[in-house]
Amino acid sequence: MRRRPDGGTPRAVTDLPPSSAPPSDAAGLPARAAALDLLTAALSGRAGMDEGLSHPALAALPARDRAFARALVLATLRHLGPIDAALQGRLKKPPPDRVVQVLRLGVAQLFLLQTPPHAAVGTSVDLVARDRGSQMFKGLVNAVLRGLSREPPALDDPDLLAPGWLHARWRAAFGADEARKIAAMIAQEPATDLSFKDPARAEALAAELEGQVLSGGTLRSARRGDVATWPGFAEGDWWVQDASAAIPARLLAVQAGETALDLCAAPGGKTLQLAAAGAAVTALDRSAPRLKRVAENLARTGLSADTVAADGATWPDKRSFDAILLDAPCSATGTFRRHPDVLWAAKPSDVAGLAAVQAKLLDAAAKRLKSGGRLVYCVCSLEPEEGEGQTAALLARTAGLALDPVAAGEGGAPAAGVRPDGTLRILPHHLEGGTDGFYVARFRKG
Numbered sequence: 001m002r003r004r005p006d007g008g009t010p011r012a013v014t015d016l017p018p019s020s021a022p023p024s025d026a027a028g029l030p031a032r033a034a035a036l037d038l039l040t041a042a043l044s045g046r047a048g049m050d051e052g053l054s055h056p057a058l059a060a061l062p063a064r065d066r067a068f069a070r071a072l073v074l075a076t077l078r079h080l081g082p083i084d085a086a087l088q089g090r091l092k093k094p095p096p097d098r099v100v101q102v103l104r105l106g107v108a109q110l111f112l113l114q115t116p117p118h119a120a121v122g123t124s125v126d127l128v129a130r131d132r133g134s135q136m137f138k139g140l141v142n143a144v145l146r147g148l149s150r151e152p153p154a155l156d157d158p159d160l161l162a163p164g165w166l167h168a169r170w171r172a173a174f175g176a177d178e179a180r181k182i183a184a185m186i187a188q189e190p191a192t193d194l195s196f197k198d199p200a201r202a203e204a205l206a207a208e209l210e211g212q213v214l215s216g217g218t219l220r221s222a223r224r225g226d227v228a229t230w231p232g233f234a235e236g237d238w239w240v241q242d243a244s245a246a247i248p249a250r251l252l253a254v255q256a257g258e259t260a261l262d263l264c265a266a267p268g269g270k271t272l273q274l275a276a277a278g279a280a281v282t283a284l285d286r287s288a289p290r291l292k293r294v295a296e297n298l299a300r301t302g303l304s305a306d307t308v309a310a311d312g313a314t315w316p317d318k319r320s321f322d323a324i325l326l327d328a329p330c331s332a333t334g335t336f337r338r339h340p341d342v343l344w345a346a347k348p349s350d351v352a353g354l355a356a357v358q359a360k361l362l363d364a365a366a367k368r369l370k371s372g373g374r375l376v377y378c379v380c381s382l383e384p385e386e387g388e389g390q391t392a393a394l395l396a397r398t399a400g401l402a403l404d405p406v407a408a409g410e411g412g413a414p415a416a417g418v419r420p421d422g423t424l425r426i427l428p429h430h431l432e433g434g435t436d437g438f439y440v441a442r443f444r445k446g
């Protein structure tokens with residue numbers, strides 16, 4: 001199982017280059033070859049999109065080609081189900097994997113990036129011609145893409161956008177209507193959400209950042225491109241964090257001087273929120289390399305926290321805390337808007353394995369709470385075993401722990417996501433323009 005992509009990642013780039021027009025035909029083949037590598041790695045589960053972006057083939061490209069490759073792969077992954085359905089209608093038997101990936105990228109260029117057909121088809125044929133094992137499929141690639149270019153397929157059917165097993169799970173958990181609404185969000189490109197160290201700065205920078213301040217304080221920016229060049233980044237005013245991902249730390253409502261433990265902290269979006277609220281924060285994560293990113297983000301924003309590399313389930317430290325945040329490792333199916341690869345790399349068996357890890361971390365967190373202390377458990381998953389199931393089991397086995405219900409609007413919680421027991425089940429369509437799917441529960445120790 002790959003590690004989940006970050007719920008609150010201060011990432012450096014957004015999806016599309018400032019201009020998403022494809023590069024010239026002459027410059028296009030290396031960009032498409034890099035896209036092929038990236039798509040293949042993402043779908044094989046070897047690397048997520050973010051890890052894949054540091055692939056040498058991609059890193060060596062000029063910025064504009066790199067941005068094109070990234071935009072092409074994201075567009076392909078966001079429409080993979082309908083693209084495959086369109087291809088299946090034209091293939092008598094499945095060609096080798098590399099040819100399939102080239103065809104997928106070709107369809108995305110034709111209908112999603114509006115690449116001129118001669119460029120989309122020509123470069124796709126060139127890509128298969130480059131490889132001895134797939135050379136013989138040049139004619140097939142040419143015929144399939146030319147055929148499709150004459151009869152454009154529909155690429156946004158919600159019944160096809162998610163893998164069948166996940167769509168069936170969402171139908172069982174939320175009903176057929178909600179499952180279709182969730183799936184429809186897969187095709188949509190997300191805006192960039194920013195969390196501010198000082199809420200007053202969000203208002204002050206809103207116009208420059210082409211943004212709108214949402215309930216809860218997140219600024220949703222319509223800008224694109226490298227966020228490191230945006231106003232306020234160098235000054236450490238804000239970090240990139242999805243609107244839903246910013247809600248759990250707000251619900252802890254830490255006060256200056258309180259002790260707070262972020263038990264799965266990296267890369268640090270929620271640690272930054274807790275530190276900005278004035279708590280004395282311990283940011284723990286099992287991964288030392290990922291903790292480095294927490295330290296970098298703290299340094300950029302001028303905030304402070306103690307960082308600890310340890311397993312949160314077995315950390316031998318004896319301290320207890322006023323407030324604990326457990327943003328647990330999960331299948332991350334709620335993050336498909338920014339990381340559409342998770343949908344296609346996830347397997348049914350991942351959910352059970354990660355649910356077991358979450359149960360151990362929840363027990364460890366509950367034990368470290370002071371009397372009267374608050375625990376917020378959250379996951380960016382849409383799967384009930386990683387949300388409702390964990391809450392019910394934790395309450396059943398932990399004396400003295402009770403749910404502390406969340407009210408609609410608290411911390412930016414969308415009313416549609418508030419359950420009768422006061423937990424949150426935020427679905428991607430619960431916020432206008434979309435948001436990551438999250439489950440959030442707040443507990444208090446008696």
Ligand SMILES: C[S@@+](CC[C@H](N)C(=O)[O-])C[C@H]1O[C@@H](n2cnc3c(N)ncnc32)[C@H](O)[C@@H]1O
Binds near residue numbers: 004264268271312361
């Ligand atoms: C969902 S991410 C955390 C995102 C982070 N809270 C943020 O807002 O930026 C989950 C993190 O849990 C960490 N992790 C996984 N298992 C762990 C364990 N047993 N103990 C501590 N950290 C763990 C992973 O390394 C990963 O960084």
